[in-house]
Amino acid sequence: MSGLLSSSIARKFAMALSALFLVFFLLMHVSINLLSVFSEDAFNTASHFMGTNPLIQFVMQPVLMLGVLFHFILGFILEIRNRKAQVVKYAQNNGAANSTWMSRNMIYSGLVILLFLAVHFVDFWFPEMNYKYIQGNPEDPTRYYHELVEHFQNPIKVGIYVLAFIFLALHLLHGFQSAFQSMGANNRKYTPGIKKFTMGYAIVVPAVFILIVLFHFLNH
């Protein structure tokens, strides 16, 4: 690799930046989803806005795609480099003695999220693109809620989503606090607070996603 990402520390920093961007996006996503539990109209209004606003559709959406792509491609590159750094493995290695399972398996939790993203795209994004831009259907601002509810009537689909969110939680339990360390933010005064906050986020946000899915599954 050349230029900006040529050093290990620059790659860590870039990884952390892309991760924090995704963390921020996730917060927006869960907030909008949560509306669907309380009000069909509010959810439709928010989704209609997100689905039709040109700034969101043609600027934010591509930025998000690039962000996700950047994050997992750099994740793979780091993983490959790190494997090369230790070719001969220990006969006995007690990783649990000094680190968390989450921290040692970011590539696997990440891979599960990646597989989930594929399912999620087939479920929502492809049909949405098809509906709007290929079929060129007229916009119906009341359609979003029903589309959402329909997806979560199949117990297998619900299971896949729940499982994926559990892995997202595992990924974030290590990843969110790790991003601060990667960017050089480690400080005796603030780090304990940052760790508590990021752990709270890593548990609450995926849990809310799960509850929303279960709500629609059980309620309709």
Added chain:
Amino acid sequence: MMNLTLKIWRQKDANSKGQMVDYKVTEISGHMSFLEMMDVLNEQLINTGEEPVAFDHDCREGICGMCSMYINGEAHGPDRGVTTCQLHMRMFKDGDTITIEPFRASAFPVIKDLVVDRESFERIQHAGGFVSVNTSGNTQDANAIPISKIAADEAMDAAACIGCGACVATCKNSSAMLFVGAKVSQYALLPQGQVEAKERVLSMVAQMDKEGFGNCTNTGACEVECPKGISLENIARMNREYIKASV
């Protein structure tokens, strides 16, 4: 007194393929250090005309950082805050099987048995782990430069790193960032280190990458296994110094 089974990595030289070999030692006292137990084994091997197990050691008091051994899946064994030479046999029980391997990292190739080549650390040090001072005899008294107690303490803590490589050995990515973080920090915290701060962090990190150490993913394993209690804060400080020097 303990009787133990040892599973030890034996490798003739850098180019040979190695393997784990089983040995038995008897009458090991809990007061012995781990290296003394290894001495008992080697006496035994010499007496039976076998090749003794090669391992690095020098000070045998936790200062030189030579005694690299990966014991039961942990760098310097199961105790905390100790090197292998400071590890007591009382940490083990009669009848235990103990696995002993060399430190593993592409940047620490095995030379023989448990001995690894840690020259890569030397080359990182040569790249910038020093201050260029005039020692011509007219040097200023160090106490003439005011330094805050906190900075002095933190610099001293960072300087406690003995370059043993346990951080690399224990890291799933074989990252050397705890070592380099400590070396960068010990100068970055002091006024004397400021003059060369930029070049120091840039060239030490460049050398670290060149040596083939992996990328830190903040598992924190190094901090737990470090015999000198070097903190992850040093890695964060190095990251800040690096970013500051790059922009």
